[in-house]
Amino acid sequence: MTNPLKKYGDARKERIDQLAAMSDGSVAVADAGTIEEAPGVSLIASAWRRLRRNPVFLTGLTITTLFIFLAVFARVIAPHDPAIGYLLDKVRPQSNPIPGPEPGFPLGADNVGRDFFSRLIVGSQQTLIVGVFATLFGLTGGLILGILAGATSGWVDSLVMRAVDVMLSIPSLLLALSISALAPRPSQWTLIIAIATVQVPVFARLLRGTMLQQRSSDHVLAARALGIKRSSIVFRHMVPNALGPVIVQATIVLATSIIDAAALSFLGLGNPDDRQPEWGQMLGQAQQFIYDDPHLAFYPAACIIIVALGFTLMGESLREALDPKSRR
Template structure:
């Protein structure tokens, strides 16, 4: 039997054993994590909050009792500008300063808030994962060129992390102009270095595992090890961070809208815009601010609780 045939046989055998081990251990890992999540009150509360938010965002606009942009009761508001018209039979959350139904605007605004949060998170996740994977692969594969590339990428990432996230988002939004797309991109850019650093660190940690050393000892190419072994096993913390980043994205998007960098059309309901509009009437109409503020806080709390529960469920130090 030739040396090449023997080497190929060893590689195939290692791949077979690795596949079996990954199938059993990987399945048990996620099964155990899911079991821990089901028994976690924090995870259940977070999942319920998120489920309610998503359902409201999807079906809410069809169940809104009134048109959210229509100033139907404008005549009732302007003669009494110093008095907030609160909850009543036809307006469950009362009216805003222009005579629009607050309950309808909250329902429709949930979809805009969810859209901004999810798209922003996906921008940060995809671009950050690409940057982190490139840096982690360069550092793992070794070589002078790889280390230089890794150092260059990480220095840029460190520079972005050194800036306060909201200040960085405001800077990006100010450069691009006022729009809902600008808010998504600005918040997404803030998330990029977080995902990049996390994935790179996870890949470096996986690079020292026994299965990587075994694969290298059998002569498997480093590139194949990185793509088929290290990368898949490094994604768990990134998935958890994506859940946590949704909460951050919603808050930062609301902050940009509050600062007037969101949708240029103030008539379009979005919780951050509604909060910005209500600040002028806080003394006489505090409930106009309370509704969107509480909605943002509770939604962000739901994503945070679920993300923290997932982190604990996937932490090998906490698995019994």
């Protein structure tokens, strides 16, 4: 008696052979179902593949690139010197305190006759300087504290993190305002130091948490088992693998730094020399003309919002692309 299972198997094999014979012969039956090998892709390469198709990231990148280009070449692009009152003879405090637009001066002038369009362009340079240096100094301080806390344990970790918790418990703008007020004379550097101090605990806590995850990873445990020095494990294995989220956070913090710098300059705690315009400073000077000439406040405020939005969109997109938990 014929086994029905064997009969079924023979019929199925015969059917597969018939289908293979009907094909062009490019794929053998033995190779059916195999997956073609492909080279591995790094995390950065795979993230870039997603980012270049992400309209949110491309929008933020475009805004950021234009802002950086404008800030770097501001002195070349600006049609006039922002410190010279070209239209001072047209300023009349009673009838015409703010000269309007005219040929060569598309946005008019301020209350002392200086070209407002040129001041907007040059102001981007000062805003970028404050934002970048504040972020770099805050990142450096946060790296030092984060590595110190994440690489050690016990009382050192507790002491560093309690200090970080105290700083985080104070609102960032209030803390920056207090630090700026301690300076005997406001300047651009006091503004940078105040904002950088506020950003230090953000980077420190983030790096410390990421390093704690790295401490229990397989490659770190293997390095310890091989007897590698603790300093080499920290700086060659833990820190490089923990820097990704910190770099992404720096992009977002840059937007916050620009907003905080504008707020402090608006309150008069920035650079007092208005021959070097800055968007927050221009906002503060425009408040006395806000009812009759609102454009003096609208344009700097719009520039601050757009630039901060560009950095935020780019930073959030980078976070989604690099974080496996939030990938789409």
